[in-house]
Each structure stands twice: as structure tokens, then as C-alpha cells.
Amino acid sequence: MGFILTFLARRLAQGLLIILVVSFAIFALVRMAPGDPARTILGGMASDELVEATAKEMGLRDPILVQYGRYLTGLLQGDLGNSYIKTESGGAAMANQDQGVSSRASVTTLIANTLPYTLQLAGLALLLTLVISIPIGIAGGVHAGRWQDKFAVYLSSIFVSLPNFWFAIVLALVVTARLGWIPSIGYQNFAYTILPAIVIAVEMSPIFIRSLSVSVADTLRQTFVEVAAVRGLGPRKILYGHVLRNAAVPILNLFGVQVGALLGGVLIVEYIFDYPGIGLLTVQAVTQRDFPVIQGVAILSSAIFVVVNILVDLAAARIDPRLES
Amino acid sequence: MASEVLAGSTTIPVKRPIGPTRRLWATAWKRPEFKVGLIIFVILIGLALIFPLVTELSPVKISVKDKFLPPFFMEGGSLAHPLGTDQLGRDLFIRSLIGLQNALLISFSTVILMFIIGTTIGLVSGYKGGWVDTILMRLTDAQLSIPLIILAIVILTITRPTPLAVILVLALASWPAYARVTRSVALTERRREYVRGAKILGASDLRIMLMLVAPNILPPIAFVAILDVARMMIFEAILGFIGIGVQPPTPTFGTIISDGRKYLINAWWIATMPGAFLFLSLLSLNLMGASLERARNMLLRGTI
Numbered sequence: 001m002g003f004i005l006t007f008l009a010r011r012l013a014q015g016l017l018i019i020l021v022v023s024f025a026i027f028a029l030v031r032m033a034p035g036d037p038a039r040t041i042l043g044g045m046a047s048d049e050l051v052e053a054t055a056k057e058m059g060l061r062d063p064i065l066v067q068y069g070r071y072l073t074g075l076l077q078g079d080l081g082n083s084y085i086k087t088e089s090g091g092a093a094m095a096n097q098d099q100g101v102s103s104r105a106s107v108t109t110l111i112a113n114t115l116p117y118t119l120q121l122a123g124l125a126l127l128l129t130l131v132i133s134i135p136i137g138i139a140g141g142v143h144a145g146r147w148q149d150k151f152a153v154y155l156s157s158i159f160v161s162l163p164n165f166w167f168a169i170v171l172a173l174v175v176t177a178r179l180g181w182i183p184s185i186g187y188q189n190f191a192y193t194i195l196p197a198i199v200i201a202v203e204m205s206p207i208f209i210r211s212l213s214v215s216v217a218d219t220l221r222q223t224f225v226e227v228a229a230v231r232g233l234g235p236r237k238i239l240y241g242h243v244l245r246n247a248a249v250p251i252l253n254l255f256g257v258q259v260g261a262l263l264g265g266v267l268i269v270e271y272i273f274d275y276p277g278i279g280l281l282t283v284q285a286v287t288q289r290d291f292p293v294i295q296g297v298a299i300l301s302s303a304i305f306v307v308v309n310i311l312v313d314l315a316a317a318r319i320d321p322r323l324e325s
Numbered sequence: 326m327a328s329e330v331l332a333g334s335t336t337i338p339v340k341r342p343i344g345p346t347r348r349l350w351a352t353a354w355k356r357p358e359f360k361v362g363l364i365i366f367v368i369l370i371g372l373a374l375i376f377p378l379v380t381e382l383s384p385v386k387i388s389v390k391d392k393f394l395p396p397f398f399m400e401g402g403s404l405a406h407p408l409g410t411d412q413l414g415r416d417l418f419i420r421s422l423i424g425l426q427n428a429l430l431i432s433f434s435t436v437i438l439m440f441i442i443g444t445t446i447g448l449v450s451g452y453k454g455g456w457v458d459t460i461l462m463r464l465t466d467a468q469l470s471i472p473l474i475i476l477a478i479v480i481l482t483i484t485r486p487t488p489l490a491v492i493l494v495l496a497l498a499s500w501p502a503y504a505r506v507t508r509s510v511a512l513t514e515r516r517r518e519y520v521r522g523a524k525i526l527g528a529s530d531l532r533i534m535l536m537l538v539a540p541n542i543l544p545p546i547a548f549v550a551i552l553d554v555a556r557m558m559i560f561e562a563i564l565g566f567i568g569i570g571v572q573p574p575t576p577t578f579g580t581i582i583s584d585g586r587k588y589l590i591n592a593w594w595i596a597t598m599p600g601a602f603l604f605l606s607l608l609s610l611n612l613m614g615a616s617l618e619r620a621r622n623m624l625l626r627g628t629i
Contacts, residue, residue, distance in 0.1 A: 014463075165563055169582070210615075294478065
């Protein structure tokens with residue numbers, strides 16, 4: 001138990017450091033953007049005096065470190081600042097309406113409203129990824145050099161070559177528009193999650209298939225597998241009891257590294273399917289130059305990455321106790 | 326290896342065995358998927374380089390009377406425009422070829438650049454160790470924690486998306502993988518006898534690090550580089566698709582597909598045909614990469 005606690009403390013400290021570095025880098029980058037945020041909020045019609053007054057009110061004229069300090073204080077309280085564009089009601093504010101800064105939606109609220117949809121999509125995508133890659137990857141590893149192995153290689157090469165945004169368009173065109181099998185574009189019920197999840201699963205599975213078949217094939221060559229056969233264990237028992245247990249750790253680690261790719265895939269796919277999650281929020285923020293939202297999403301995704309990787313390490317240590325030392 | 330270190334002072338005549346790099350390529354070449362990939366790739370490259378020079382078709386010239394022509398296999402299509410034309414009557418085949426040229430140019434430059442950045446940082450980190458290593462590796466961790474696409478979006482919304490900016494952003498966003506691999510190789514190599522020997526002989530740190538790069542680091546990441554060229558082509562297309570890649574009128578896969586998406590119901594080929602072209606190019610690179618990866622695994626296991 002003592003090990004787990006020191007481990008957690010160390011990893012949390014490292015994770016906080018990472019989030020600190022990322023948040024400062026993103027904060028500094030966003031401040032380098034051309035254009036005055038106060039002008040973006042008030043629109044082109046507002047007078048220079050009003051823009052200046054608003055900028056002072058928002059603290060935009062303070063030194064950057066002071067601004068960052070204020071941002072960090074807010075971050076600790078779960079406040080990611082306010083959107084430049086969106087209002088509390090969810091719609092986009094008319095740029096030239098004379099609305100105060102206070103009526104802008106908080107980025108935390110915007111993210112909290114969209115996060116459940118994204119989690120649902122990411123969860124289903126992950127499930128599909130495992131459903132695709134576990135049987136194909138294991139078969140490829142067990143029958144190395146045979147047709148199962150070749151099938152795994154060709155299938156993952158094809159999957160990895162499908163650009164996600166193009167594949168999403170083709171699926172929406174064929175499955176939804178032409179055949180009418182599965183609804184997509186927008187969100188009305190759970191069925192709208194299926195096509196986007198398929199696209200992400202196709203994007204993610206090649207690396208899992210490859211890694212799984214390599215580690216299964218490697219484990220099968222180990223002496224303890226031969227010993228298990230001598231001990232009289234059947235092939236099924238060897239596969240499930242020994243081989244898969246050993247192959248699980250690399251797969252878990254791989255998952256930790258791939259979280260970033262998963263989030264990136266979600267972003268593009270949500271945009272194409274008009275799926276109301278964080279990805280759509282981000283792409284809209286990009287087209288509207290709504291920097292507080294982009295900044296919040298970047299920090300959130302790095303926090304998710306850190307947390308998932310700590311969980312992955314904990315789980316890996318449970319599966320393989322040798323990793324504790 | 327030892328003979329190379331001493332090459333300056335004495336020459337020892339040794340019969341060199343076939344090196345690991347040669348064995349790697351020879352093994353990959355024996356795999357059918359490598360040949361399939363190479364053949365597709367050579368055909369596509371040849372088309373992309375030669376066809377634009379000999380054809381009358383222009384990738385940017387607008388011809389309203391030819392708009393929305395379907396591809397050759399559909400009714401009303403012809404071989405004059407094999408993949409059909411877009412909403413402005415521009416030929417999609419020639420636009421895809423120019424798009425491929427741009428995509429290859431950008432992705433190859435990106436991979437070379439991130440290879441240089443990544444291996445340099447990884448080498449310094451692994452070879453120097455200590456606080457340099459700690460700082461560089463924490464930076465790598467921080468960078469790995471932001472999805473590439475989000476980082477690219479942040480930077481490209483702020484700066485003007487010129488081809489050079491796209492290359493820089495993609496390279497800056499993906500060097501950490503190279504840094505990690507290089508660092509782990511450098512960590513094991515720096516304890517080897519030949520490195521200590523070279524130090525005693527007075528070789529500088531720079532010279533030793535360069536000596537490490539060529540033989541020990543190139544083969545394990547050759548396949549990563551090929552797979553990354555394909556990955557960068559996808560990212561370049563994604564950036565173009567969401568409007569922060571190389572800007573029109575330069576044809577890129579991303580902008581062509583994004584334009585065509587508006588006409589998906591009535592003229593589905595505008596968005597899908599260039600995408601199929603992109604898919605084929607990526608497939609050729611990924612098939613070669615997969616067989617190189619396989620060969621590398623066999624090399625590590627000592628079976629070739």
C-alpha cells in the first residue's frame with residue numbers, strides 16, 4: 001500500500017507540473033494572437049474608448065504574468081474564463097450588440113455541457129476498437145506467418161490509410177444518406193453515436209492490432225510457455241492464463257499513449273457528424289477565434305491525458321506486480 | 326564498430342559482414358506487401374511528377390460549362406476528365422495530382438525536420454543525462470499530453486497558414502516520439518566499451534553522438550519515418566479540411582474535400598474521388614512501412 005501512495009503522490013506532482021507547463025505555453029501562444037480580444041467581443045462598430053474600457057475591465061492591459069496568475073487562480077477553482085462569442089443561452093452573440101462581458105458563457109459551463117456527449121462517443125469508440133482489434137490481433141500473433149497474420153497486416157494497413165474525415169464523409173453519404181440504415185449528422189438519440197464511433201475505432205484499431213499480435217507472438221516464444229505445455233496445461237489455458245496476461249501490459253501502456261490520438265480523432269469526427277461534443281465546440285471556436293474556449297479545451301485534454309496515464313500505470317502494476325519495483 | 330573508431334589511426338583489414346541496415350531492407354523486400362506498396366507508390370509519384378507537365382488540363386483554371394461532370398465510369402462521364410470535375414469545372418484528376426505533390430512535399434519536409442529535432446533532443450538527453458535529461462524529458466511529456474491536432478490548431482489560428490508554417494507546426498508537434506526512441510538507444514549505447522574507448526582517444530561529445538546516430542538509431546526508426554510520412558499527409562489534409570492548412574487556390578486534398586462536401590448529395594465524386602486518391606497514396610506508404618516494421622522486429626529478435 002505504501003508503494004501505491006508514494007507512487008500516486010509522485011505521479012500527481014509530475015502531472016500537475018505537466019499541466020502547468022502546458023497551460024502556460026497555451027496561454028502565452030494565445031496572447032500572441034493578432035487582434036484585441038476586447039475588439040472581438042464588442043465587434044467592429046464599437047468605439048475605441050469602449051474597447052479600451054472593456055480591455056481594462058477584463059485585465060487585458062496587465063503584464064502577461066499577472067494575467068496568467070489570475071488565470072491559474074481561476075483554474076484552481078474550476079473557472080476557465082469566459083467565451084468571447086457564446087452567450088449563456090448557448091447561441092452565438094451578435095457581435096455588434098452592446099452586451100457586457102458578464103453575459104458571456106463560462107468556458108467551464110460550455111465544456112461541462114458538451115463533455116457527456118464526447119465521453120459517450122469516446123467510450124463506444126474504445127469498445128469498438130477492442131472488439132475489432134483483440135480477436136484479429138490475437139489470431140495474428142498466435143498464427144504468426146499464416147493467413148490470420150497476413151489478414152491482420154493488410155487490414156491494419158488499410159485502416160490506417162483511411163483519412164478519418166474522408167471516411168466519415170463516405171460513411172455519412174452511403175450509410176445515412178443513400179441506404180438510410182443508421183442515422184447520423186446531429187444528435188437525437190444514441191444511434192447518432194454509432195457512425196462517429198466506427199470512424200474513430202477504425203482509426204485507432206491498427207496500432208492495437210499490430211501491437212497485440214507482436215506481443216502475443218513474442219510471449220509465445222518465452223520459455224515459461226513451453227514449461228506450461230510440459231506441465232500439461234492445454235493450449236486454451238496457456239493462452240488465457242499466461243499469454244494474454246503478459247500481452248495486457250503493453251496494450252494498456254499503448255492505450256495511455258493513444259489517449260491524445262483518441263481526443264484528436266474525436267475532434268474531427270464530431271465536426272463532420274455535427275455531433276454536439278467538445279470537438280465541435282473546439283472547431284467552432286477555431287473558426288470564430290474564440291481563444292478562451294480553445295485554451296480551456298487544450299488544458300482539459302492534457303489533464304485527461306495525465307489522469308488516464310496514472311490510471312494505466314496503476315492498472316499495469318496490478319496485472320504485473322514486477323512493475324512495482 | 327571498433328574498427329571505425331580507430332579508422333583514423335590504423336587500418337585493420339576486416340571482412341565486413343552484411344550490415345543490419347542491408348539485412349533490414351532485404352527482408353522487407355521479400356515481403357509481397359512491400360512490393361505492392363512500392364509499385365503503387367512509384368506509379369502515383371510518376372503520375373504526380375510527369376502528368377502535370379504533359380497535359381493541357383489546369384488545376385486552377387475555371388471552366389463553367391464543364392462543371393459537375395461525373396467520373397468516367399458513370400453516365401455522362403468521359404476519359405477527358407477521368408475523376409470528373411468540381412463545382413467550377415476544374416478537373417479533379419489533375420487537382421488530385423497537384424494535391425499529392427503538395428502533400429508529399431509538406432509531409433517529407435515535416436518528417437525530416439522532426440527527425441532532426443527529435444533525434445537531437447533525444448541524443449543530448451540520453452547522452453548527457455542528469456538535469457538536462459530531466460528537463461528535456463518533462464518537456465517531452467508535456468508535449469505528448471496535448472493532442473497534435475489541438476496544438477496545431479492553436480498555433481495555426483494565430484499565425485498565417487503558409488506551407489512553411491504548416492511544416493513547422495506539424496514537426497514541432499510530433500518530435501517527442503523520435504526523442505524518446507533516440508534517448509533510450511543513447512542511454513544503452515553510452516555505457517558501451519566503444520564509447521568509452523572513443524572518449525579516451527579524445528573524441529568530442531559531438532563526434533561520439535554523431536557516431537551513435539548513424540548505425541544504431543537509423544534502422545529502428547526507418548519504418549517509423551515512412552509511417553509518419555503517411556500520418557503527416559493525413560494531418561496536412563485535416564488542417565486543410567478545417568481551413569487552417571495551405572490556403573486556396575493551391576489545391577490540397579483537405580481543401581478539395583472540404584469544398585466538395587457542400588455538393589455531396591448531387592455531386593458525390595468531388596469530395597470522395599480525391600479522397601480515394603489520397604487513400605491509395607497512404608496505403609502504398611503504409612504497406613511499405615508495415616513490412617519494414619516486421620523486418621525490424623525480426624532483426625531485434627535476431628532471426629535475420
